[in-house]
Each structure stands twice: as structure tokens, then as C-alpha cells.
Amino acid sequence: MITLTVELGARSYPIVIGSGLLGSSGLLDPYVVGRDVLIVTNELVAPLYLDPLQQLLGDCRVNTVTLPDGESTKTLETVNQVFDALVAHGYGRDCILLTLGGGVVGDIGGFAAASYQRGVDFIQVPTTLLAQVDSAVGGKTGVNHPGGKNLIGAFHQPRCVLSDTDSLKTLADRELSAGLAEVVKYGLIADAELISWLESEADAVLQRDPDHLHHVVRRCCEIKAAIVAADEREQGQRALLNLGHTFGHAIERCAGYGEWLHGEAVAAGIMMATTFSERLGRIEAADTKRVRDLLAKLRLPVDPPQVDPREFLAAMSLDKKVVAGEIRLVLLDALGSASVTADYPSHELVDLLSAQFIR
Amino acid sequence: MITLTVELGARSYPIVIGSGLLGSSGLLDPYVVGRDVLIVTNELVAPLYLDPLQQLLGDCRVNTVTLPDGESTKTLETVNQVFDALVAHGYGRDCILLTLGGGVVGDIGGFAAASYQRGVDFIQVPTTLLAQVDSAVGGKTGVNHPGGKNLIGAFHQPRCVLSDTDSLKTLADRELSAGLAEVVKYGLIADAELISWLESEADAVLQRDPDHLHHVVRRCCEIKAAIVAADEREQGQRALLNLGHTFGHAIERCAGYGEWLHGEAVAAGIMMATTFSERLGRIEAADTKRVRDLLAKLRLPVDPPQVDPREFLAAMSLDKKVVAGEIRLVLLDALGSASVTADYPSHELVDLLSAQFIR
Numbered sequence: 057m058i059t060l061t062v063e064l065g066a067r068s069y070p071i072v073i074g075s076g077l078l079g080s081s082g083l084l085d086p087y088v089v090g091r092d093v094l095i096v097t098n099e100l101v102a103p104l105y106l107d108p109l110q111q112l113l114g115d116c117r118v119n120t121v122t123l124p125d126g127e128s129t130k131t132l133e134t135v136n137q138v139f140d141a142l143v144a145h146g147y148g149r150d151c152i153l154l155t156l157g158g159g160v161v162g163d164i165g166g167f168a169a170a171s172y173q174r175g176v177d178f179i180q181v182p183t184t185l186l187a188q189v190d191s192a193v194g195g196k197t198g199v200n201h202p203g204g205k206n207l208i209g210a211f212h213q214p215r216c217v218l219s220d221t222d223s224l225k226t227l228a229d230r231e232l233s234a235g236l237a238e239v240v241k242y243g244l245i246a247d248a249e250l251i252s253w254l255e256s257e258a259d260a261v262l263q264r265d266p267d268h269l270h271h272v273v274r275r276c277c278e279i280k281a282a283i284v285a286a287d288e289r290e291q292g293q294r295a296l297l298n299l300g301h302t303f304g305h306a307i308e309r310c311a312g313y314g315e316w317l318h319g320e321a322v323a324a325g326i327m328m329a330t331t332f333s334e335r336l337g338r339i340e341a342a343d344t345k346r347v348r349d350l351l352a353k354l355r356l357p358v359d360p361p362q363v364d365p366r367e368f369l370a371a372m373s374l375d376k377k378v379v380a381g382e383i384r385l386v387l388l389d390a391l392g393s394a395s396v397t398a399d400y401p402s403h404e405l406v407d408l409l410s411a412q413f414i415r
Numbered sequence: 416m417i418t419l420t421v422e423l424g425a426r427s428y429p430i431v432i433g434s435g436l437l438g439s440s441g442l443l444d445p446y447v448v449g450r451d452v453l454i455v456t457n458e459l460v461a462p463l464y465l466d467p468l469q470q471l472l473g474d475c476r477v478n479t480v481t482l483p484d485g486e487s488t489k490t491l492e493t494v495n496q497v498f499d500a501l502v503a504h505g506y507g508r509d510c511i512l513l514t515l516g517g518g519v520v521g522d523i524g525g526f527a528a529a530s531y532q533r534g535v536d537f538i539q540v541p542t543t544l545l546a547q548v549d550s551a552v553g554g555k556t557g558v559n560h561p562g563g564k565n566l567i568g569a570f571h572q573p574r575c576v577l578s579d580t581d582s583l584k585t586l587a588d589r590e591l592s593a594g595l596a597e598v599v600k601y602g603l604i605a606d607a608e609l610i611s612w613l614e615s616e617a618d619a620v621l622q623r624d625p626d627h628l629h630h631v632v633r634r635c636c637e638i639k640a641a642i643v644a645a646d647e648r649e650q651g652q653r654a655l656l657n658l659g660h661t662f663g664h665a666i667e668r669c670a671g672y673g674e675w676l677h678g679e680a681v682a683a684g685i686m687m688a689t690t691f692s693e694r695l696g697r698i699e700a701a702d703t704k705r706v707r708d709l710l711a712k713l714r715l716p717v718d719p720p721q722v723d724p725r726e727f728l729a730a731m732s733l734d735k736k737v738v739a740g741e742i743r744l745v746l747l748d749a750l751g752s753a754s755v756t757a758d759y760p761s762h763e764l765v766d767l768l769s770a771q772f773i774r
Contacts, residue, residue: 132491132495132498136491139491139560139566139567140560140562143560143561143562143563143566143733144562146732146733170569171530171557171567171568171569172566172567173566173568174555174557174565174568174569174570175569175570175648196533197533198530198533201498201499201502202502203499203502203503204502206533207498207502207531207532208498208530208531209530209532209533210529210530210533210534210569211533211534289534373505374502374505
């Protein structure tokens with residue numbers, strides 16, 4: 057078990073990573089003793105981990121909201137269901153929410169915590185690789201609008217993140233790979249060594265060797281904790297974490313939310329950003345090939361779904377990184393280094409999309 | 416025209432108070448030049464002040480959402496309509512919302528700004544006395560849940576508050592009085608002199624003498640700015656601003672949102688808190704009489720609607736100031752001084768409610 061810290065002054069919090077955490081009594085006591093607790097989880101995760109989590113909560117008054125599984129539940133209506141439960145149980149400003157599940161559950165529960173009574177505490181207990189390496193850390197919460205991904209939300213930091221790597225054992229193969237897309241992202245923006253390591257260790261990672269998974273979660277959280285501490289509200293470098301996401305969000309939107317897993321869309325999006333970086337002369341063709349081979353090895357899609365390029369461009373334009381009408385993109389300067397920029401000829405983006413979508 | 420400042424470090428902002436502000440070109444330029452603007456207003460205010468406000472916005476791209484009037488629109492569904500408009504117009508993170516109207520419009524528009532793309536800028540342009548003296552300042556935004564008032568929301572500070580006291584000329588008498596309930600509140604918690612002044616100047620205030628209205632708005636904003644600067648997130652003294660509100664929210668809920676104006680419910684709530692303070696021996700009977708006489712003189716209700724005391728107590732228990740099941744109340748120590756406390760015998764509260772509701 058290791059503990060990292062997201063350094064945010066009075067709002068600093070620990071990320072606890074390890075095996076068997078959901079069986080370690082006392083671990084949550086500093087945050088929950090004697091409090092009203094609402095667990096937000098989903099129908100897939102609840103049968104597996106709800107009981108052990110409740111064991112950790114001792115004498116708290118615990119209630120649970122169990123949501124359907126999947127990205128299509130990530131709506132304002134679902135958040136309202138969580139409000140209904142909080143009100144129905146008469147929970148006050150001193151209650152605490154626990155999100156048990158993947159990124160969708162964490163985003164919904166976190167936004168409910170951000171908005172109930174203008175903000176109550178919450179704890180993230182991520183059970184998917186994607187949530188453990190990425191979405192549970194850093195305080196981004198929110199839901200989708202029919203017009204775009206994560207368009208409604210809040211920055212609201214958890215009091216603690218509890219990542220039990222044992223929960224990754226029960227993850228579907230497709231979900232494991234989806235999480236690895238974000239791992240590749242961390243390597244590409246900040247850690248060339250992580251890319252090399254993934255290239256050589258892909259098999260052991262896919263076979264879920266515990267030490268390999270622990271390394272992956274730890275390394276990604278180290279990178280993310282440093283970035284969030286330096287730029288909590290994404291005024292600058294935090295935007296690097298969106299590598300592949302402007303393309304990826306457009307893929308999710310055009311395919312219909314839930315058709316592609318978020319991580320799968322990010323993988324194809326990373327590939328588009330990488331290809332665009334090469335097209336602009338920022339990286340070599342050999343770099344692009346390495347990224348493509350790695351993603352494929354990790355059983356991730358490397359091509360977007362076939363849609364009308366104009367529809368795709370319109371979907372990209374709704375991204376939160378659009379400022380004054382310019383589509384800012386995260387582009388690679390090398391494997392392990394990236395920049396946020398809108399400084400590219402706009403016809404190049406149109407050409408890229410035309411090339412990607414006529415095949 | 417005077418400018419006060421809410422001192423919140425990097426998020427400090429001005430409150431501009433004066434006559435004819437909506438005709439003062441250039442006043443909003445520091446905040447809006449060249450930006451996408453969404454004005455959130457209502458059907459009563461739009462015909463009066465939308466044109467002059469748009470004149471202030473020069474070459475901005477301006478769109479407007481016009482809501483129905485009244486507290487019953489203060490729901491999550493209405494906030495979602497604002498999101499729909501923002502998305503439909505393709506507004507990005509760099510847009511700015513302007514709320515033009517009373518407290519309801521400000522609370523809805525402010526919460527939409529807090530949550531769109533995890534937070535965009537907004538400006539309050541309050542046109543009611545209640546909003547100018549209270550709700551437009553301090554960053555509390557949110558909507559009602561069927562289970563309770565303002566249960567869903569965020570702290571999100573505006574970039575600027577623009578209070579044109581001329582807009583008070585068109586206010587309905589009932590709305591003017593509702594705003595004066597909050598003015599009495601400021602006097603009772605922080606400024607005995609304001610109470611004496613109101614007692615002697617009530618007629619001129621009700622006749623809307625411009626200098627008197629200017630004094631009222633200025634003095635309340637001075638008090639609120641100092642309190643918010645000291646305690647933005649209501650960890651301590653900011654709770655004093657809720658004098659009469661725990662009772663008042665229960666009145667609004669029991670009567671049905673929109674039946675009583677918020678300020679009217681606050682007036683009857685202040686009277687209940689004052690009566691309770693006397694009952695507990697904190698103030699004299701003569702103090703209670705002064706408060707009752709002043710509220711009546713300002714044409715405000717001094718008695719709650721007749722409901723079942725148990726229903727009323729249940730409604731009070733949903734208040735955001737409830738901690739660990741205790742109903743914390745703001746009680747008077749004198750006219751001009753108050754405390755937040757749960758330190759009273761609970762049967763006294765039951766007795767108070769029984770006495771208030773059998774008449």
C-alpha cells in the first residue's frame with residue numbers, strides 16, 4: 057500500500073493505492089466516522105464490492121443509490137436521482153458521498169456532491185483501471201449534455217481516493233484496455249520511459265500481473281497529482297491531460313454515447329492527434345508507428361468510426377477547449393512531450409479529417 | 416455612483432451602485448468586450464431593461480433566455496434550459512452570462528454559469544431591491560428541490576455586480592417590501608443604527624426616495640461584502656445572514672414555492688426568530704415589539720401561514736444549517752447583534768411552533 061498526496065493547500069488529499077484495501081478496516085475512519093453516508097454505485101459493481109465497502113463504514117448511517125451501468129446514464133436526470141435520495145434520507149451538509157465504480161459513477165456522484173447544499177464531501181473508490189489512473193483523481197466531475205461530453209459539471213476535489221488494485225481482477229478485458237488508453241496518454245505527454253515500459257511489458261499488463269498493475273496506477277497518479285497541484289482549474293498545463301480527448305469526445309458523440317467506451321474513443325483520438333502531429337512535422341513517422349503498434353498491442357482501436365467529416369468537425373467544435381472559436385488541440389512534440397496549441401493551418405485539420413474518414 | 420469591493424483575493428469583484436448605470440456606456444467593457452454573452456432574464460424584466468443592457472454590450476454576440484417570472488421556475492429543469500441555449504449557440508468556456516432581474520433569475524443564471532463547462536464567468540445585474548441588497552452579492556447560486564429551498568447549487572462569485580437603483584422605480588410595491596425584509600435583517604444582525612434609521616425613514620423609503628434607496632443598497636452591500644470576504648463558504652459568521660431564513664424557508668415550502676415571496680417569508684421568519692429569542696431570554700419584549708412594528712410599517716407579514724406544527728418542523732429539518740440532526744438557528748442577542756446556535760432546549764422550539772400555529 058502506498059499513499060500519494062494531491063497538494064492543494066487546505067484541500068490536499070491522499071490517493072491510497074494497494075491490494076486488499078477494501079478489506080482494511082479503519083482506512084476510512086478519518087473521513088466518515090459517525091456520518092451520514094450515501095454510496096453511489098452501479099448494478100455491475102454493487103454485487104462485487106458493496107458489502108466489503110459497507111464493512112469499512114462501521115456505525116455510519118449508510119444508504120445506497122445503484123445506477124444502471126454505462127455512459128448513457130451520465131445525465132443531469134441521474135444526478136437528480138442522487139439529490140432525491142439525499143433529500144429523502146434527510147441528509148444535511150455534514151453528509152459524505154462515496155462513489156464506488158468506474159469513471160461514470162465517479163463523475164455523477166462527484167457532481168452530486170459538488171452541488172448538494174452547495175457542496176458536501178465525497179470520497180472516490182474507483183474500481184476500474186480508467187478511474188484509478190485518471191478520472192477519480194483531480195476533482196473533475198460532471199455529466200454529458202446531448203450537445204457534448206462533460207459540458208455540465210464542477211471542479212470538486214474528493215477528500216480521499218481509495219484505489220484497491222484487486223478490483224481490477226474482475227474487470228472485463230475491454231474495460232481494462234480502455235483504461236490502458238489513458239495510461240498511454242500519460243506516457244505520451246510526460247514520460248517516455250512509461251511508453252518503452254508498456255511496449256516491453258504489455259503482455260504482463262494485459263495478464264493483470266499485480267505488480268504491473270500497481271506500477272501503472274502509481275505512475276499515472278504521480279503524474280496526474282503533480283499536474284493537478286500545479287494547475288487545478290486547467291488554466292494551463294492541465295489541458296495536456298486532454299491528449300486525444302477532443303477527437304475522442306467527437307468520436308463518442310458521433311457514435312452515440314455508450315457505443316464506444318470512453319477509453320476506446322480516447323485511443324482512436326490519441327492516434328488522430330499523433331497522426332496530426334506527424335502531418336504538421338512535429339514528430340517522425342516512426343513515432344506514429346510506435347504509438348499505433350502500442351495501442352493495437354493493448355487491444356485498442358486505432359481508427360475512428362466512419363462518419364461525415366463535417367459532422368465530426370462540428371462535434372469537435374463543441375469541445376471545452378474551444379476558445380474564441382479556435383479548436384485548441386494537444387499535439388505531440390515527441391513521445392513523452394506535448395503542447396496545447398491552436399497554431400496550425402485550419403485546412404490541415406480539414407485535410408486530416410478527410411483522410412481519416414475516406415478509407 | 417459608488418463602487419464597493421468584495422475582497423476575495425484573485426476573485427475580488429466590484430459592486431457598482433448608482434442611478435442611470437444601465438445608460439452608462441463602457442461600464443461593462445472590462446468584462447465583456449468581444450465575448451459571447453448570454454443574458455438570462457425574465458418576462459417581466461425583459462421589456463423594461465433588456466434593450467438598455469444590450470446597448471452596453473456593443474459588438475458582443477448576445478443571445479437571451481427569457482424565463483417565466485417567479486420562484487416556481489427555480490428548478491433544475493430551468494437551469495437545463497439555460498444549458499440548452501448555451502450549447503445551441505455553441506458557446507465555449509470563454510463566454511459570459513449576465514443575469515438581469517431579481518433573486519430567482521440571479522440564482523438560476525449563476526448556477527448555470529457555475530456548472531456550464533465546469534464554470535464560466537457571470538455578471539449580476541439585479542433589478543429588484545432584494546437582489547440588490549442581498550442575493551446578487553456573495554456568490555450563492557442554486558435552485559430548489561421539491562424537498563427544500565436552495566438544496567442544489569454552488570458557490571460561484573460573479574465578476575461584477577451592477578445595481579442600477581433606477582430599476583427600483585418600476586418594482587411592484589410588494590416586491591419592494593420583500594426586499595426591505597432583508598434590509599431589516601442586516602440591521603438586526605449587524606447595525607442597530609440601520610434599524611433606528613428605518614424606523615424613522617420608513618415612509619421615505621416606501622415612497623422610493625432615490626437617496627434613501629441608494630443608502631439602503633449601499634449599507635447592506637457594505638455589510639454583506641465584509642461578511643462574505645471574511646467567510647466566503649459559510650463556515651462561520653456568514654451563517655448570520657440566514658436570520659429568519661430557516662423559519663422562512665419552511666414557510667415557503669409549506670405554503671408552496673411562489674405563494675409567498677421569499678422576502679415575505681423571511682419577514683415572518685425574522686419575527687419567529689425574534690419571538691424565539693425573547694422566549695429564550697436573549698432579548699426584551701420591547702425589542703420584539705420594535706421588530707414587529709418595523710416589519711408591519713414596511714408592509715410585511717409578521718405571522719406565518721397556519722400549517723401543522725409538525726409539518727413545519729419537518730420542513731425546518733431539511734434546512735442546510737442542520738448539522739448532525741440539530742437545527743441551528745440564528746438568534747438575536749440584541750437589535751444589531753446575533754449568534755448561530757443549536758444550544759436551546761428542543762421543547763422550547765416545539766412550544767414556539769405550537770404557540771405560533773394556534774391562533
